[in-house]
Amino acid sequence: MTASARTAVGVDVGGTNIRAARVGATGAMEDHLIEPVEAGREAFMAQLLRLVETVADDSTAGVGIGVPGRVDAANGVILSAGYLDIAGLDIPGRIRQRLVLEARVENDATMALIAEAHARPEVAQGLILMVTVGTGIGGAILLDGAPWYGGGISGQFGHMVVAGDGPRCNCGRRGCIETFSSGTALGRLVAEAGLQEGLKTRDVFQRAKQGDKTASDVLINWAGPFRRALDSALAAFDPRLIVVGGGLGQEMVGALSEIDNEGSWFGCPVEAAKLGDKAGVIGAGLRCFARDER
Numbered sequence: 001m002t003a004s005a006r007t008a009v010g011v012d013v014g015g016t017n018i019r020a021a022r023v024g025a026t027g028a029m030e031d032h033l034i035e036p037v038e039a040g041r042e043a044f045m046a047q048l049l050r051l052v053e054t055v056a057d058d059s060t061a062g063v064g065i066g067v068p069g070r071v072d073a074a075n076g077v078i079l080s081a082g083y084l085d086i087a088g089l090d091i092p093g094r095i096r097q098r099l100v101l102e103a104r105v106e107n108d109a110t111m112a113l114i115a116e117a118h119a120r121p122e123v124a125q126g127l128i129l130m131v132t133v134g135t136g137i138g139g140a141i142l143l144d145g146a147p148w149y150g151g152g153i154s155g156q157f158g159h160m161v162v163a164g165d166g167p168r169c170n171c172g173r174r175g176c177i178e179t180f181s182s183g184t185a186l187g188r189l190v191a192e193a194g195l196q197e198g199l200k201t202r203d204v205f206q207r208a209k210q211g212d213k214t215a216s217d218v219l220i221n222w223a224g225p226f227r228r229a230l231d232s233a234l235a236a237f238d239p240r241l242i243v244v245g246g247g248l249g250q251e252m253v254g255a256l257s258e259i260d261n262e263g264s265w266f267g268c269p270v271e272a273a274k275l276g277d278k279a280g281v282i283g284a285g286l287r288c289f290a291r292d293e294r
């Protein structure tokens with residue numbers, strides 16, 4: 001990256017860590033910093049401003065910030081942010097005031113999807129969905145390279161309903177895939193199956209691979225509702241690609257491969273995210289170069 005090339009600062013706010021880096025239009029990253037996220041609204045804000053100030057240089061043209069939870073991205077308002085107490089903070093306003101840089105806040109899955117799509121130029125046009133599997137299940141929608149927000153918070157794939165009489169979900173409905181196919185749900189399935197408490201996900205996979213029927217049933221019960229939700233989404237939207245990301249994205253794609261995918265009118269590639277935990281920070285920087293909302 002030459003000194004004259006324009007860059008943006010990407011910031012990825014997670015439940016545990018906050019990352020910041022300078023990102024070029026090619027997706028190349030410089031000065032990548034990672035710190036444990038500070039507790040408390042003002043401590044968090046001070047940390048974010050300090051990281052942006054440290055990473056920004058004369059080439060920096062803007063700042064993108066990905067946060068967990070629901071974001072009214074068109075208006076830059078954080079509606080809720082999981083375990084973090086940052087809802088309602090005017091992050092773009094504070095960055096503008098202190099650093100005279102334009103800033104955009106988005107859901108972290110939107111940022112990760114921008115980076116994953118950038119890494120796959122062959123699907124840059126058209127509709128791409130991302131579903132993230134971690135403690136909960138989230139997602140994002142990109143249409144011709146620009147985020148698609150719907151009425152403001154589209155992409156909440158964790159709340160697609162697959163069983164109307166299923167467990168009650170945080171959102172108020174019953175039987176959302178988050179209650180069946182999240183990391184939290186996998187922990188519950190492991191316990192219910194009588195497998196050793198606290199068994200790591202990779203050990204469940206290992207046992208299933210060695211022919212342990214209990215472990216293999218756990219994975220099928222975990223991934224089955226997820227497959228049904230994806231099937232509904234792809235019949236409805238006909239996307240070019242579905243990227244499965246988040247901390248358990250690779251594992252979910254592995255578990256899906258064990259499920260019979262019977263022939264159907266509908267289909268599209270389902271791939272694991274390939275940028276790992278750097279997707280959020282790269283995408284947050286690239287957001288400043290991306291087209292605006294559809």
Ligand SMILES: [Zn+2]
Nearest residue numbers: 159169171176
């Ligand atoms: Zn729900």
